[in-house]
Amino acid sequence: xxxxxxxLWAVQRITAAFLGLAVVVHLVTIMLAVRGGLSATEIxxxxxxxxxxxxxxxxxxxxxxxxxxxxxxxxxGEWLGWRGRRMDGLWLAIGLLTAAFGIRAAWGLYHG
Amino acid sequence: xxxxKIRIWRGDATGGAMEDFSVPARxxxxxxxxxxxxxxxxxxxxxxxxxxxxxxxxxCAMEVNGRARWTCRTHVKRVAAPGEVVEIRPLANLPxxxxxxxxxxxxxxxxxxxxxxxxxxxxxxxSVPAEFSVVPPNSKQRMEADAGIECIGCGVCYASxxxxxxxxxxxxxxxxxxxxxxxxxVRDGGNxxxxxxxxxxxxxxxxxxxxSCTERCPKNLDPxxxxxxxxxxxxxxxLLGRR
Numbered sequence: 001x002x003x004x005x006x007x008l009w010a011v012q013r014i015t016a017a018f019l020g021l022a023v024v025v026h027l028v029t030i031m032l033a034v035r036g037g038l039s040a041t042e043i044x045x046x047x048x049x050x051x052x053x054x055x056x057x058x059x060x061x062x063x064x065x066x067x068x069x070x071x072x073x074x075x076x077g078e079w080l081g082w083r084g085r086r087m088d089g090l091w092l093a094i095g096l097l098t099a100a101f102g103i104r105a106a107w108g109l110y111h112g
Numbered sequence: 113x114x115x116x117k118i119r120i121w122r123g124d125a126t127g128g129a130m131e132d133f134s135v136p137a138r139x140x141x142x143x144x145x146x147x148x149x150x151x152x153x154x155x156x157x158x159x160x161x162x163x164x165x166x167x168x169x170x171x172c173a174m175e176v177n178g179r180a181r182w183t184c185r186t187h188v189k190r191v192a193a194p195g196e197v198v199e200i201r202p203l204a205n206l207p208x209x210x211x212x213x214x215x216x217x218x219x220x221x222x223x224x225x226x227x228x229x230x231x232x233x234x235x236x237x238x239s240v241p242a243e244f245s246v247v248p249p250n251s252k253q254r255m256e257a258d259a260g261i262e263c264i265g266c267g268v269c270y271a272s273x274x275x276x277x278x279x280x281x282x283x284x285x286x287x288x289x290x291x292x293x294x295x296x297x298v299r300d301g302g303n304x305x306x307x308x309x310x311x312x313x314x315x316x317x318x319x320x321x322x323x324s325c326t327e328r329c330p331k332n333l334d335p336x337x338x339x340x341x342x343x344x345x346x347x348x349x350x351l352l353g354r355r
Contacts, residue, residue: 005313010347077313078278 004088012070015063022060047109054110061102069095114195116188118146120158121201124210130199131155143183143191143200144172147212160212167330170264173271174212175201180271182330203271219267219284226287227309230294231302245299257296260289260338262331269325269335281314285325285335288316292338295345307346307355316342 033046047053073091076082115134122131135149144162151158162172167185174183176191177199192198206214234241247254269285270276276284291310294300310316316339325335349355 005317006311006346009317
């Protein structure tokens with residue numbers, strides 16, 4: 001795919017497919033894990049060292065960051081006329097920054 | 113019979129205003145009949161465009177009560193209740209030349225940009241190929257092409273498309289519908305350039321699938337599905353390394 005819009009479209013669809021499943025896993029896990037109340041200590045006991053969950057939430061955060069930024073890029077292009085390579089770079093930075101915050105939070109639960 | 117109340121946009125590229133007219137109501141009359149009546153009897157300088165009057169040529173499209181329509185096949189009775197004012201404007205999303213006549217050049221330029229012309233695969237030098245392509249009428253590709261082939265180029269879909277209004281480079285439903293019919297033409301060899309041309313922000317990837325084009329196409333074509341087909345083809349071809 002030549003045009004950047006085409007690649008971003010594909011990324012947005014693929015991340016949407018992953019996020020659709022991930023949100024279900026996330027919610028079901030919360031409902032199953034709570035079972036009448038969880039303290040912060042209990043949560044940390046379970047999440048610390050759980051590599052699989054860290055991987056899952058890191059992927060979740062990356063997909064959410066990219067998906068959201070691409071969507072905002074499209075809205076900004078259509079409604080405000082903000083287009084071009086520099087804007088694309090800015091949106092990519094915003095997407096990765098959002099993802100970094102999420103991954104940092106997941107890392108905190110895994111490692112902290 | 114009571115008269116019809118008609119409001120027509122008069123003006124040119126620099127601006128204009130609505131002008132009121134009154135024409136005799138008839139048992140059967142189309143919007144194009146009304147406009148013609150006004151030009152012949154009341155406003156000889158009224159500019160509008162038509163040719164065939166029977167829904168073949170696609171030149172008489174206008175906005176009628178806020179909606180793009182082919183005026184030669186639009187009966188007044190179908191679009192306005194008795195006594196209701198009928199408002200007629202030039203097609204949206206296109207530059208106005210004068211009154212109801214728009215400049216269709218941007219619309220057709222985008223057909224060319226979307227590589228909407230047939231590129232024979234077997235005979236690039238224009239000679240007649242030795243063998244005819246056999247295209248079974250019920251093959252999947254032939255049926256996809258058939259579904260979009262009857263476009264008359266009226267511009268109704270283009271004037272109804274929000275994305276065209278938001279992005280002046282967007283190719284629009286008709287151009288991409290045409291591209292999709294050629295993508296599905298097994299005799300055509302121009303698909304690489306064509307698929308490049310219809311991808312990205314100016315092409316199929318900007319479509320929101322809101323389907324105003326499909327809803328308003330007077331020929332009941334489905335440009336929305338054609339654009340979805342382009343997205344699907346580009347996605348899988350790229351993923352599987354076919355382009």
